[in-house]
Each structure stands twice: as C-alpha cells, then as structure tokens.
Amino acid sequence: MTSTSAQNLVRTQGVTAPAGFRATGIAAGIKASGTPDLALVFNEGPDHAAAAVFTRNKVKAAPVLWTQQAITTRRLRAVILNSGGANACTGPGGFQDTHATAEAVAAALSDWGSETGAIEVGVCSTGLIGDRLPMAKVLAGVTVVVQEMAGGLSGGTEAATAIMTTDTVPKQVALHHAQDWTVGGMAKGAGMLAPSLATMLCVITTDAAVDADALDRALRAATARTFDRLDVDGSCSTNDTVLLLASGASEVTPDPDEFDAAILAVCDDLCAQLQADAEGMTKRIAITVTGAASEEDAVTAARVIARDSLVKTALFGSDPNWGRVLAAVGMAPVELEPDRISVSFNGSPVCIDGVGAPGARDVDLSGADVEVVVALGVGSGSATIRTTDLSHAYVEENSAYSS
Amino acid sequence: MTSTSAQNLVRTQGVTAPAGFRATGIAAGIKASGTPDLALVFNEGPDHAAAAVFTRNKVKAAPVLWTQQAITTRRLRAVILNSGGANACTGPGGFQDTHATAEAVAAALSDWGSETGAIEVGVCSTGLIGDRLPMAKVLAGVTVVVQEMAGGLSGGTEAATAIMTTDTVPKQVALHHAQDWTVGGMAKGAGMLAPSLATMLCVITTDAAVDADALDRALRAATARTFDRLDVDGSCSTNDTVLLLASGASEVTPDPDEFDAAILAVCDDLCAQLQADAEGMTKRIAITVTGAASEEDAVTAARVIARDSLVKTALFGSDPNWGRVLAAVGMAPVELEPDRISVSFNGSPVCIDGVGAPGARDVDLSGADVEVVVALGVGSGSATIRTTDLSHAYVEENSAYSS
Numbered sequence: 001m002t003s004t005s006a007q008n009l010v011r012t013q014g015v016t017a018p019a020g021f022r023a024t025g026i027a028a029g030i031k032a033s034g035t036p037d038l039a040l041v042f043n044e045g046p047d048h049a050a051a052a053v054f055t056r057n058k059v060k061a062a063p064v065l066w067t068q069q070a071i072t073t074r075r076l077r078a079v080i081l082n083s084g085g086a087n088a089c090t091g092p093g094g095f096q097d098t099h100a101t102a103e104a105v106a107a108a109l110s111d112w113g114s115e116t117g118a119i120e121v122g123v124c125s126t127g128l129i130g131d132r133l134p135m136a137k138v139l140a141g142v143t144v145v146v147q148e149m150a151g152g153l154s155g156g157t158e159a160a161t162a163i164m165t166t167d168t169v170p171k172q173v174a175l176h177h178a179q180d181w182t183v184g185g186m187a188k189g190a191g192m193l194a195p196s197l198a199t200m201l202c203v204i205t206t207d208a209a210v211d212a213d214a215l216d217r218a219l220r221a222a223t224a225r226t227f228d229r230l231d232v233d234g235s236c237s238t239n240d241t242v243l244l245l246a247s248g249a250s251e252v253t254p255d256p257d258e259f260d261a262a263i264l265a266v267c268d269d270l271c272a273q274l275q276a277d278a279e280g281m282t283k284r285i286a287i288t289v290t291g292a293a294s295e296e297d298a299v300t301a302a303r304v305i306a307r308d309s310l311v312k313t314a315l316f317g318s319d320p321n322w323g324r325v326l327a328a329v330g331m332a333p334v335e336l337e338p339d340r341i342s343v344s345f346n347g348s349p350v351c352i353d354g355v356g357a358p359g360a361r362d363v364d365l366s367g368a369d370v371e372v373v374v375a376l377g378v379g380s381g382s383a384t385i386r387t388t389d390l391s392h393a394y395v396e397e398n399s400a401y402s403s
Numbered sequence: 404m405t406s407t408s409a410q411n412l413v414r415t416q417g418v419t420a421p422a423g424f425r426a427t428g429i430a431a432g433i434k435a436s437g438t439p440d441l442a443l444v445f446n447e448g449p450d451h452a453a454a455a456v457f458t459r460n461k462v463k464a465a466p467v468l469w470t471q472q473a474i475t476t477r478r479l480r481a482v483i484l485n486s487g488g489a490n491a492c493t494g495p496g497g498f499q500d501t502h503a504t505a506e507a508v509a510a511a512l513s514d515w516g517s518e519t520g521a522i523e524v525g526v527c528s529t530g531l532i533g534d535r536l537p538m539a540k541v542l543a544g545v546t547v548v549v550q551e552m553a554g555g556l557s558g559g560t561e562a563a564t565a566i567m568t569t570d571t572v573p574k575q576v577a578l579h580h581a582q583d584w585t586v587g588g589m590a591k592g593a594g595m596l597a598p599s600l601a602t603m604l605c606v607i608t609t610d611a612a613v614d615a616d617a618l619d620r621a622l623r624a625a626t627a628r629t630f631d632r633l634d635v636d637g638s639c640s641t642n643d644t645v646l647l648l649a650s651g652a653s654e655v656t657p658d659p660d661e662f663d664a665a666i667l668a669v670c671d672d673l674c675a676q677l678q679a680d681a682e683g684m685t686k687r688i689a690i691t692v693t694g695a696a697s698e699e700d701a702v703t704a705a706r707v708i709a710r711d712s713l714v715k716t717a718l719f720g721s722d723p724n725w726g727r728v729l730a731a732v733g734m735a736p737v738e739l740e741p742d743r744i745s746v747s748f749n750g751s752p753v754c755i756d757g758v759g760a761p762g763a764r765d766v767d768l769s770g771a772d773v774e775v776v777v778a779l780g781v782g783s784g785s786a787t788i789r790t791t792d793l794s795h796a797y798v799e800e801n802s803a804y805s806s
Contacts (some may be wrong), residue, residue, distance in 0.1 A: 057734055091756075327532060390712075
C-alpha cells in the first residue's frame, strides 16, 4: 500500500509540518474528563485551496452538513474540530450550533487580523451521537484556541491530541519531499471504523501549490485505497470527514504523480496508526483477496471476511480455523468457484482448492500481526482490507461507552 | 410472528409427534466428547413427499450438495444427521463419504424390511468445517442407529439431542391440529446463525396428506419469515438445511392456509428456541422496522441494525445508546429520511424525528428481552429480525472452538 515516498514519513510532526499552517488544541470543558477537546488548524496561505470527502452514511452529523456546504467554494481557511460530542441527530438546533461555531471562529480570526468568513471555516465533531454540544463552553473555547494558535507556530501535536475520543495515542505524520514541499496529517478514530472512511476525522495539510481540482483528485484516489479499506467493526459513523488543505507556501507545484503518491502515503500511514489503536485490538489483521474477477470484487470479498465475527473471534483466539474464512467468503456477492479457493495464514497454506491443507490446524497465529490471503482463482483483481480481531476488550469498551 | 395455531404448540415432543415417523439418536463416537452425535428420522409412510431449503452460501458442504440432488425427486424416506463434523470443504472425498453414508442407511433400512434407495436418504452434517468425518465410526453408527430406531417408536428427543453442537438444550416442538393432523420439528444451531437460514439443521415432519408442491410452498413461505429473519452473528453456514417430510399417515388433507400457518408456527417456535440458546446470548433482541418503503426494505434495514457490533455491544451493556441505531440504519441501502426516523426501546421513545427524546438515556434495558422499534416514516413496510447481544461469552466461545 505504501508508495516510494514512504521512506520520508515521520510521525513526530503532523498538520503544522508544511509551511503556512498553524494549529493547536485546548481543553474547553466539552469533555467531562477535562482532557483536550477543541482543535484548530489554520491555513495562512497564500493559497486556500481545499478538498474533502465525507461519510456515506445517510444520517449525517450537523458539522458534516455544514462542511459539505463550505467545501463547495473549494477553499477553506480554517478547520475547528471538537471531541466530546458528535453533534449528530441533534436537529436544526444542532446545525445552528455548528453554524455559530464557524461564525465565532471567523470572528476571532478576523479580530486577530486574518479576515475570515464563516463559510471559510470547516467544522468537525466526534463523540457521542444524540446530545447537543455545551455551546457556552464551545464558544468560549473558540476564543481561547484562536489566541493560543496566534501565539505559536507549531501546535500540530496539541491539535492531534484534542481530537482523540477512545484513541489512546494521537495520530500524525509528515512527509517531506526532496523538492521542498511537505504533506502533514492528523487523524482520530478507534471505533465505529468502517467502509465509508471510518469513524474518523482527518485533516491533511500541504504547502505545495496545488489547485482544488488536483487536491480533490488526489484525496479521492487516496481515501478509496486507504480509509475506505479500513474496517474494524463494520460500523460507519455519522461524522467521518477527511479534509485536505493547501497553503501554496512552498511555491512549488509538484509533479502530479508524486503529489498523489505523497497523499496516498500519508493516508496509508494514518490508517495504519488507526488500525493499531483500534478499540479492543489485540491483532492487526490484513485480509488480502487475490485472483478476483475485478478489484471491486476483491474489495467486496475481503470486506465480507474482515467483518465476519466468527473469523475475528477465531483470530483473537489465535485459532487457524480457516473454515470460517471459506464460510464467510462464500457469502460474498462476487464471482467465485468454491473448488478454486485457496487460503494462507501468515504465508502458510491452510486451504488449497477448497480443501484443507496438511498442517492447517497447526499454523501459529500467536503474533500481533496476521496476514490472511484468499486466492479466488477466477481473475486478476486484488485488494487488501485492514481490520482487527474481535476481543473481550472490544466488547468491554463498547458496552460501556455512553453511560 | 406466531400464528393462531400457536396455542397448540408443545415442546415436549418433536419429529415423532406426527404419525408415521420414527427417530432416534446415538453416540457413534464422531465427537471426541462421547456425547450423542448421530440421528435418524424415518418416514414409514404411506406418503414420502418432501421439500427442502438450503444455505445460500456458495461454499456448500458435501451433505448439502447430496441432499440437493436427493430432493429433486421430491420425496425422502429418511434423514441421517451427524454432529461432530460439517463435512464441508472436504473435496470429492467428502462427497463420497456423504454418498457412502446414504448408501449405508438405505442398506440398513432395506435389511430391516423397508426397501430404501440411497437417493431417498437426506444427509445433514454440522460441526467444524474442513475435516473429513471418521467414516468407520459413522458407518458403524448407521447400523446401530437403524437398529435403535427399529426397536422404538418415539425417539424424537434423542434425535434432537444428537444433532447438538454448541447448543445447550435440544430444540423441538409439536403442533397438534384439532382436525387430527400434526406437525413436529427439531432444530439445532447456536452460532454462525444468519440470513440464509442460520447455521442450522432443522427437520420438520407431518402426518398430513400433503403433496410435495404444497410442502415446498409452505416451507419456503415459513422459512422466509422465520429462519431467514434470525441473525445472531451475520455469519452464514455452509451446511444450513431445513427439511419437511410428510407421511400422510393421518389421512387428512388440511386446509392449505391452516397447514401453512402450522408450518410457520413450528418454524417460528424453533427460531425462538434457537435465539434463546444462541452462543453467548445474554439478551434476546427483536429489531422491528416499520414505515419502510417495502417489506424488503424493512428486512434489509432491520438486518443491518441487527448485525451492527456497536448496537449489539451497547445492548449487552444495557446502554440505551440509540445514536448507534441511527448510525447503523443510516448505512442501510434503503429509502430513508433521517429527519423522519423515530426509535423506541422497549416501548419508550428514545429518538423522535431524528432527534433524541427526553429521558432517552435513562431507559431501563437491564432485562433479558429488548425490543427495538425503528419507524422510518416513508411507507408501510415492516419486518422483525431476531438477534442477540454481543457479549464476552460470545467472544469466549468463538475464540476457542476448533482448537
């Protein structure tokens, strides 16, 4: 999945690695725990081109509806993100809260000297669905977060920390290209991770001089192969948002293929970080389907296997119960011939042409990484879905989230 | 779901309640545990009409492939069922094992005096996928089980016991119609329970004088509304089989509507028993979707919710986290308007027109039964999917099954 640019990735920096970006995160009191919960990413320009992809869930949170409108201008000057509440299923009042937040950010940035309209402010929220945000705290926090951001240049880690919910570590990465342009990114998401992005907020920044068309193309191509192929629990959030902002501050317009590869590499690395910190994860699992009639079939088949509770519990138990993989893939709505399916676990064949291989029950799956390869033998399409096991910790964490 | 015939259901009898049927179950040594693992159901006639529905999984076990051929004759004289091994993903050798089993049953029945061909013998298997059956034990067991069956008239409970895998109790039911005809049934299935029947074997018998066409129609209508709407873990087995055998021994041809209702009631009751004994179950959950554009949409939406790990873990934790229901249904490929969706838990409104209802977080879900009703408000289609919660016990049981 990673590109040739991958060798340049560093995880000690994030959205403020590219020139022209400031960010920070604060504790605004939205979370009862008192931990950081409000982040701001600000693009100082000179360009303000932007692109975005959003959840495909029909039930969309207020900030998604807002930011979908804002991005129609194909430019953003700032993104405000809160954890501690998803502002989803909150009705017209919830949408007014999002609008008011964008207005407050615009006013504070304008007061600071950067003339900004509310329509230039993207809004992202994450947390429990169904409750209104504590707006007095949010609005007071907006004033503070703009002041904090104005005072320093490199608060990427603080921003990445303030968007965490059940995440245990902040996720960020930066890619420095030899030709003096940079891509940085941060993401959050640990549960409700699935096809249409993953319960997940992600902001990617670059100082490359790239127009909105090229940003959009690069982002859609990258998310289709990365976030769309991360599937922890088959659940898709109401709030998923990935934003890509370009400042043009490097004054370099990259080769399009190299730029696309850089965006892909950053998305891919953030996905690996999300997978590694997924709720209840004890194993990182890659399900690769090869020999499918098409890449789309391969994605579909791999996703069906990745979502199968019996496959996921078997892998949690380090049990090479390959029959469950066969049973799962047999339900995938793709072209397949049961007698041609072969399966390997961590490189060891466990099923050949639909029948168990010698030693299949003895394959060692005790390590933290499991690679399942399912060869369908009907074509040349292939794809990998990243998932995790289904563990006691997953059940524990998700049976006691809202209460 | 239950019909007006439901009042006549008794669970102390099963497949031998109707006249003309014998059955029994023995321990043939297929299971290492030494518990019963081989069952026989025999139709003494005078009729031998039969109907069947099978798993929709493309990966089909050898006994499914065999019985699909046998049922093309629209008649069966006997069904042999084993637990302790699914005989799935076992290649041509596994199919030969099934064939040899049917031949052995036919020979033993013929020796006993009931001239039987192998094509008149249905075969069902359940257990671990991927291993060949211990055929010496199976074939020796066939001789014993036919002898046992020949010696007694009412071994329905023994048969229901011998098909259990992770089931903790045998499941059987009988419906005695006032007009002197009877339907009896047995089923097994505790995990890998999902749409295309559920990991599940079921044999239904009747002494009504009903031809194969009527049996087929009644069985398909009933399974579509019962077994097809039981979804414990979204996983569909390679072995699912439901058989309906008619002996005609009552010499009564029922009113078709009453017969259909009786088959539906027996299937429905067996589904309730399967749900109540599902792996790791701590709560019996009914997800009802109303106001859908069609019944098909209602089934689809209810199934998406029933399969959502975050909904299932929340209910395990007795947490009325209704936002997860909204997030789940928002991904269903059905017509819906987020602002019209209302949800209730056990009759208490928790979401009205897409927004949280007062007191929603305080609804008591501590009991063993949870009824979730999701009103889409776009049409008049409705359907109920039965499921269970996702518990520690489910993870425990399924992470240590094959090894």
